[in-house]
Amino acid sequence: MKSSLNTGMEIPRCVTFQDGQGLLPCVEVRTPASEAEIYLHGAHVTHFQKTGEPPLLFMSKMSRYSSDAPIRGGVPVILPWFGPRPEAPTHGMARTQSWTLKEITLSGDDTKKLHFQLPACQVPGFEPFTADYFVTVGTTLELELITTNNSKDRNLVFEDCLHTYFHVGDIAAVRVRGLQGARYLDRLQNQAEKQETAPEITVAGEVDRSYLDTTAAVEIHDASFKRIITVEKEGSRSTVVWNPWIAKSQAMPDFGNEEYLQMICVESGNVIENRITLAPGQSHILRVRLGSRPM
Numbered sequence: 001m002k003s004s005l006n007t008g009m010e011i012p013r014c015v016t017f018q019d020g021q022g023l024l025p026c027v028e029v030r031t032p033a034s035e036a037e038i039y040l041h042g043a044h045v046t047h048f049q050k051t052g053e054p055p056l057l058f059m060s061k062m063s064r065y066s067s068d069a070p071i072r073g074g075v076p077v078i079l080p081w082f083g084p085r086p087e088a089p090t091h092g093m094a095r096t097q098s099w100t101l102k103e104i105t106l107s108g109d110d111t112k113k114l115h116f117q118l119p120a121c122q123v124p125g126f127e128p129f130t131a132d133y134f135v136t137v138g139t140t141l142e143l144e145l146i147t148t149n150n151s152k153d154r155n156l157v158f159e160d161c162l163h164t165y166f167h168v169g170d171i172a173a174v175r176v177r178g179l180q181g182a183r184y185l186d187r188l189q190n191q192a193e194k195q196e197t198a199p200e201i202t203v204a205g206e207v208d209r210s211y212l213d214t215t216a217a218v219e220i221h222d223a224s225f226k227r228i229i230t231v232e233k234e235g236s237r238s239t240v241v242w243n244p245w246i247a248k249s250q251a252m253p254d255f256g257n258e259e260y261l262q263m264i265c266v267e268s269g270n271v272i273e274n275r276i277t278l279a280p281g282q283s284h285i286l287r288v289r290l291g292s293r294p295m
Ligand code: TA6
Pocket: 070, 083, 090, 091, 163, 187, 208, 240, 242, 265, 267
C-alpha cells in the first residue's frame, strides 16, 4: 500500500505515490518532457515515456504484481547474480525485495532523481552488501545501481544487470547496432562462445546472447515506430540481448503468447566472466542512460 511511502516526500503534480497494481506501492513521476512509474517492489521502473512518443519500455499485460514474484517487463534490477542458480530464484533476490524510497531531488532542468535503497539483507553465498539505485527522469531515463561491499575483510564477488525490456512496434522491423566484433555466449547452444560478425542484429527466432567485454553503446533501430532507442552505459562490460520468440512466450505464464512481437531486451551489466570483485568497503557503479530520437 502507498501508506508505506512517506507522503511528506510527495511533490504535487510531479512526484506522487499510488497504490499500483496488486496494491503494490508505486511512485509516479512527471516532467515537462516525460513520465515514469517505479514500484518499490524491486525498485522496478515499469514505465517511461517521452511526451509525443510511444512508451520506451515494454510491460507484459500478463505480469504478476505480487510480493513473491518479479514484475515482467520494464527494468528488472538483477543483483547479486545473473541467470539460474541451484535452489535459488533466477536473476537474484533484489527484484523481489521491497526497496525504500530515500530521497527525491529536483534539478534545474526539471529532471527528478529518486534514490531507492535495498534494505540490508544477508544473501547466502555473498558477503554483506548494500545497494543504492538512482532513477533520474527527464528527457532520458538514467539509472545508476551502486553496490557496496560491507564486509570488513572479505571480497564481494557478484553480478549486476539492468534487464531492460524495450517496447518496439514490430520485432521484424528492428535492428540492433553496436555489438559487431564482440564475443558472446549463446544460451541457446549451451553458452557456446561466438563472435558477432554482423553490423546489426535482427530477430527472427529466440535470441539469448550474453555479449562480454563490451562497453559499447547500443542502438535499437525500430522502423515500425520510426524511432532509434539509445542505450549508453558506464561501469558495464556485458550486454545481454534477448527475445523469447514463440515457444518461450507460450511457456511463460506472465507473458502474452504474442508479446514477443513488441519487445526486445537489451540489458546492461556485468555478468558471467565480467562479474565484479569488490574489496572490503569498495563500491561499484553501473550506470545506464536510455534515450530516443526519431529515425
Ligand atoms: O536475460 C535473458 C534471460 O536470462 C533469459 O534466459 C530469460 O530467462 C530472461 O532472462 C528472463 O528471465 P526471468 O527470470 O525474468 O524469466
